Amino acid sequence: MGQWFNGPGEDLATVARATGYPVVEVPGWRGRGHGPLDDYVGVVVCHHTAGPEPEDTSDNYPSLGLVRDGRRGLPGPLGHYGIGYDGTVYVIAAGLAYHAGAGGWAGLSGNSVALGIEAEDSGDGDWTGEQRDVYPRLVARLCLFLGVDSSRACAHREWAPERKDDPAGIDMRRLRARVAHYLRSPNEIPRGAASTFEEDA
Template sequence: MATPLSAARFLAALRAEGVKVVEVGNWRTHNRNHVGRWGPVHGVMIHHTVTKGTAATVRICRDGYSGLPGPLCHGVIAKDGTVHLVGYGRANHAGSGDDDVLAAVIAERNLPADNEANTDGNARFYGFECENLGDGKDPWPAAQVDAIVRASAALIRAHGWGKAGNTSVIGHSEWQPGKVDPRGPGIGMNDIRRRVAARLKSPPNRLLDTDGDAPARSYVVQPGDTLTEIAATHGTTAPDLARLNALTDPDHIEAGQILELG
């Protein structure tokens, strides 16, 4: 349970986890806050779109359609693993779901079967729509699944969730009776939760490949970071980092800035 991150912190958390992000228009202020509350938030919900083609999928998720205004999520996860940010705040993604499931998410315990729809999920979950036909045949590329894991881990880490074993990420099918998403070969929420839990054991800048063992040599600056602290954490020196990144003023780094570590 938490106050939603600011849009800036949301973006910084995704980038710190190695998520490739595309910002779509006025996503930071595009929301449904005028019709209902946004927060407190308790977790992350994963969906599939039943659409084909990234451009069309992003447009639908941003604008919505007749009877369901957009945004339909906070981010669209494309087949190539890119996350397109389309809205921030209340979004039409979760709908009503089971209060017993929500209680389990908050307590970070195993989820019960969802059998009723009596609780507003749009106020309580971050939502990611994933480009997939949802027919049980359309594949989920490794890059897309990895982006789901990274995006979920980023928000769970930012809020300090996941400490009781459950990683606070659920599928739409686990929230609302009758829903089946995310569905298809190469996707499973138990596997997503296992992989998120594994990521949370490493610092956010330790970017892992799909096997979970290959560190990347870059770092996304977080609010309050100093070059000296970053260097000490990564076994180098501030002057070396300044030279490597062509920093004219080593005392001036900004949150969200990507530093090469060598």
């Protein structure tokens, strides 16, 4: 049968709002996808867009058109969420997205079992503070939504180590540690909430 994460009830937009960051629901997101996802979705894949440097654009999320519509030979959507320079979360698609490709994580493989986050970065790993802050909050909230633990969050380079290197500049061990903390203390997920997280050196 498969599923679309577009409601009723909790959906990808309500998940995004739980981060406490601004959310943009990209028009048409509820019906956007290459058909439904699998009945079981159990991985969150973290990406960067390889877009322009912030100083070279006036857009907060200049890769939106690419992630939504795709490119020659690879039709969109290419992800479920986007993250802009200021931490805004863009909800792009509710169905199957072509983001992970060949590879796998935690014994699962295929785009149909994975949600993808495409965060705006040129590939140099020079993330804004807001992006570094919102990324684990969104991943944690997605893990709660899917009913999985922090081990199900992976980098695209972990999903496909022979061909991918994204997201640049993000230590996945540290990101998963923060996600695990948020899963133990979900009241700390929203931006601005008091945090008891202590990061290892």
